[in-house]
Amino acid sequence: MRFARVPLVVAGVLALLYGAVWMPPDPVVHLVSGLTACVAVVALLGTGPRGRRLAPAAATVAGAASIALTATTFASRTPGDAETMTWFFLEAVALTALVYLAVLWGPRAGAAVAGIAPAIATSFLLFRFDSGEEGPGQIVGAAVWLVPAAIAAGAALYLRWLAAGRRRAVLDARREQRLDLANDLHDFVAHDISEIVAQAQAGRIVFGGDRPELAKLLERIETAGVRALGSMDRTLALLRDPGEAARAPVGGVDDLEALVERFNEGGGPQAVLALRLTGPVDRETGAVVHRTVTEALTNVRRHAPTAATVSIELTEVDGSLRLRVEDDGRDAPKPSFRDSSGLGLAGMAERAESLGGRFEAGPREPAGWRITLRLPLQDINEGAPL
Structure with a gap:
């Protein structure tokens, strides 16, 4: 799939250029925002994971270009011919796709914000053309055209929520595995250290009476073993309850x-x-x-x-x-x-x-x-x- 991205991007750009040459809108200035939005979508889909971080910026630029074009052409609105309406619908689809990609791939804090510009641009597209309706009719039409962008944003947020749930499940599973390994390590090592402590205690009782220096050495071994057991118990407790790390004395x-x-x-x-x-x-x-x-x-x-x-x-x-x-x-x-x-x-x-x-x-x-x-x-x- 990675090797097919470049041909797909090239094919998409060539198709857009072909349409711009053989099916130009009237006025031609409508190509600016339409090509910007379409090229942004093709580029994001073709670059793969590395380009995902650019989705919010691409969506914002394309949305801002579309809004600016709507503002400049508002005073000279025309009904629009077939070619112009084709680019109109193509731009609307591209802007909706940018809303979806920006919300899906954008950073957690700015995911929803990244989709605002293309969503507003989608609802404002109607103001470029003279549809014969003024005032409330145009406002209702703009609200209707905002619905696809809202659906796209909602679908992207839902997919992000599912992905976050999968990540949490994976992290929980890995944590359970680490706890199981920690339990096994604790049991095995604690058993061996307990045996060392018991041997040191027995040696101090049996041989320590006649050799004080040996008794002192065995006592140090016993103390170190008991301290090691306590350290393992505390470490395992911290693994089970991460919040305990903040409450434990440091x-x-x-x-x-x-x-x-x-x-x-x-x-x-x-x-x-x-x-x-x-x-x-x-x-x-x-x-x-x-x-x-x-x-x-x-x-x-x-x-x-x-x-x-x-x-x-x-x-x-x-x-x-x-x-x-x-x-x-x-x-x-x-x-x-x-x-x-x-x-x-x-x-x-x-x-x-x-x-x-x-x-x-x-x-x-x-x-x-x-x-x-x-x-x-x-x-x-x-x-x-x-």
């Missing part, structure tokens, strides 16, 4: 100390947190900072096993909030591998850009990795009632 700047303490309790690299803030940080900015630190510490665990320390510094610089996370990993993997967290780094950059900030990540000298986040500080009292 980590912020005040939670960074607890986050660093949990990281240090896991052994390995030790993180040092330095907060140099002169005032509170708004909730949205604090959430981005918390998630960035979480992702950075996770990357240290995964990709910098030789790191000994992690420096986390949060300061205010020139009206902005600057976060810097650095590790001193030796023999660190190449940057391309460190970037393999993929969605993690990309997600941090997107969150920063959404708030008008900037995110950077890369190797540092002499060794290690550095993540820098800069966000504009928001006034938490802005918009508050006096």
Whole structure:
């Protein structure tokens, strides 16, 4: 079908030109609006999906041209011959088709507005000719000629409503599939983590009495497993009720100390947190900072096993909030591998850009990795009632 569009457009334009040459209206000026409307319809139908976004503009231009021609020829109305009336009906059909296409393909907010100009132009066509009726008779005739345009607009709106219903049904089906997958993942992973927690508890009871350091290690494993189970439960709850995400507590700047303490309790690299803030940080900015630190510490665990320390510094610089996370990993993997967290780094950059900030990540000298986040500080009292 795609390869047939160009021949169809060419054939339609040639047919219109043939009619303009061999069957011109009287006066010939009627060709202007008639050809404009017909060419617009042929072009929209021939260009396919890419041209759909131009439907409102094409309908508005064709409608405006028709109304302007009606206004200029109103004073010199004639009864109209056969050729003129042929172009009259052809223009009316083309304008009605433009109403349908504009409402069907136009943007959601302006779909109905896009069809107003060609619809009005259709009802005004009668005022170009002297039909022998004046006053109320012409007004009634214009209202009658408006009916096809109204039917076309109603049909297009109905089809849009059906398409929206299909999209909602598809989205609902996909959401149900994701929930089913999430349930399966939760059940399988929760079963394995529960077994790990049970083994850690049993090991702490059996072997922890004689070896305190082993008991402490097993206790940390147990605590991490219980925390992972809680995180999965909360994530599944958010998937089931998206509105819960707005009600659930979100980590912020005040939670960074607890986050660093949990990281240090896991052994390995030790993180040092330095907060140099002169005032509170708004909730949205604090959430981005918390998630960035979480992702950075996770990357240290995964990709910098030789790191000994992690420096986390949060300061205010020139009206902005600057976060810097650095590790001193030796023999660190190449940057391309460190970037393999993929969605993690990309997600941090997107969150920063959404708030008008900037995110950077890369190797540092002499060794290690550095993540820098800069966000504009928001006034938490802005918009508050006096």
